[in-house]
Amino acid sequence: MVKGNIKNFFEDYLSKESIFENKKVLQISYTPDTIPHREVQIKEIAGILAPVLRGEKPSNVFLYGKTGTGKTLSVLHVIDNLKKLAETKKLPLHIVYINCKLKRVADTEYRLISSLAREFGQKNIPTTGLATDEIYRLFLKGIDKGPNQVILVLDEIDQLVKKAGDEILYNLTRINAELKNTQITFVGISNDLRFANDLDPRVKSSLAEEDINFPSYNALQLQDILNERAKRAFKIKSISEGVIAKCAAYAAREHGDARRALDLLRVAGELVERAGEMELKISHIDFAESKIENDLVLEVISTLPKQSQLTLLSIFDLYGKKGNERFFTGDVYDRYSEHCKMCGLKPLTQRRLSDLIAELDMLGIINARIVSKGRYGRTKEIGLAMPQSSIPNLISQLNGWLGL
Ligand SMILES: Nc1ncnc2c1ncn2[C@@H]1O[C@H](COP(=O)(O)OP(=O)(O)O)[C@@H](O)[C@H]1O
Ligand SMILES: [Mg+2]
Structure with missing residues (x-):
């Protein structure tokens, strides 16, 4: 121009x-006035949490459903109303909502518990360095001074457990036993349906006294x-x-x-x-x-390790050259070895490359079909999982990331 x-x-x-x-109305973070098709779930959550208004501890509840099924929206809607009522009636209720995917805030056990400790008045907690026990101790001390009832919403808790292991869940189940004045009600939310099923029965019976499914629309x-x-x-x-x-x-x-x-x-x-x-x-x-x-x-491609990006680049390159012709793991390996030389990387074995190809297939970026080549054993026949028109752009992006 x-x-x-x-x-x-x-x-x-x-x-x-x-x-x-x-345009804001179409943004994901916008809160709509109405929430169609979630009346049942909203009523259920509200019903489970309502006793908190009378100073009684509600059951812990676990919500699960695939992404975009309105879990976060529904929970925020309920706690928003609870908060407002508690404020006008001056009830001793504190509600904390935390998304466990948030980097630097809640994506490790240390960060989550120290964020919570800060929320409950413990201002001087270092960002690293304390032992887990110590962090818990500070958190418990802070929260036990506060209002009698606390609702702790842990959104995308599956992400945290995936990253930090499930010990945190055991630790959370034990918290209430150590508090004298305050009772915590947990609301866990997971986008991963298997997560709920795979929970240890002890954890499940404690953190998911009730569970609510959010079916896909x-x-x-x-x-x-x-x-x-x-x-x-x-x-x-x-x-x-x-x-x-x-x-x-x-x-x-x-x-x-x-x-x-x-x-x-x-x-x-x-x-x-x-x-x-x-x-x-x-x-x-x-x-x-x-x-x-x-x-x-x-x-997805931008977050892959370098070796996988090189593998993918080799596959895209072969497509550019061979068009719709079929090609196999061996062809990719040859091209991949050349690329490694160009970036001064030591090539992996062909067997390991075959594993990387299988991973790319699982991610849905390519299609790899195992075929038999008679006495030469088995190999993978490789195809694209996306329109050919998007390849040139992907190749230039990959070249950029790999410095080629
Ligand atoms: N029933 C609904 N009515 C209006 N908007 C909805 C509804 N369900 C989901 N949304 C919208 O879709 C997006 C994703 O919903 P969200 O609650 O974040 O899903 P989840 O937490 O299950 O992944 C948000 O922008 C939300 O406002
Ligand atoms: Mg959500």
């Missing part, structure tokens, strides 16, 4: 009408959710017929994920806005879907 033109560009941009009335339910939000987000008549249904259908394909559905609608809206058009059409949803898909793949 020629210098100076950018000013006109921005002025032009401002003078154009936008299809959005209030079906396409019609997603439509209701989207309609509510779209009404506020877009100007009247800026969405064509069928757009919401298409979004819902796409998001329901894997599992009914409201986050994915909202992302699709927002990204599609942004595409329309950027193109300076005035109507969101069904075709925009297709574009948005492939954009989101590509961004997700890119994110």
Whole structure:
């Protein structure tokens, strides 16, 4: 763009009408006024926690369901109402919500317990260095001075346990026995369905005295959710017929994920806005879907170890060269060895490379099918798991990350 033109560009941009009335409504962090299709779960959570208002300890409760099924939203909705009521009635209730995925706050046992200790008045806790016992002691001392009833919501607790091991769960189950004045009620939330099943029976009976399942939404339910939000987000008549249904259908394909559905609608809206058009059409949803898909793949690839990135780059390279021709582990190995030389890395054995290929297959980035080559034994036939059009961009990203 020629210098100076950018000013006109921005002025032009401002003078154009936008299809959005209030784009914020489509952001994941926005709290909607209504929460369709979660009445049952919200009532259940509220019913379990209500005794806290009378100063009695509620049962610990565990919520589970796949991502985007409204767990966080529903819990926040309930505790928000509890908090307000407790405030107006001056009840001795303290509610803490923590997302265990938050880096530096709650992603290790040390960090989680020290964050909690700080929350309960222990201001001078070093960010590292104390023994776990000591951290717990400070936390218990702090919390036992406070209000009688505490509700501790630990969102995405599966992430913490995956990273830090399940000892933390045993430690949490023991806390109440050591407190004199305060009672803690735990609300655990997990996106991983297996997590709940795999819990040690002792932990389960203590931390999940009650459990509540959040089933995935079906396409019609997603439509209701989207309609509510779209009404506020877009100007009247800026969405064509069928757009919401298409979004819902796409998001329901894997599992009914409201986050994915909202992302699709927002990204599609942004595409329309950027193109300076005035109507969101069904075709925009297709574009948005492939954009989101590509961004997700890119994110996964960016976090892979170097050796896996090299393996992937070799596979993409072979695709560029061979087109749709079939190729095998041995072909990848040759290309991969050349790449290693170029970056001064020592190549892994072909056997180890074959493991990396299997991992890439599990992540859904490529397809690897085991085939028999007669007396030469078995090998993997490798195919793409994404449209060929996204390969050039991925190759250049990989080259950048690998410094090639
Ligand atoms: N029933 C619903 N009504 C309105 N919005 C919803 C509903 N369920 C989920 N959402 C929205 O979808 C997104 C993901 O929901 P969230 O509660 O974070 O899911 P989870 O915690 O189960 O992964 C959020 O933006 C949330 O506002
Ligand atoms: Mg959540």
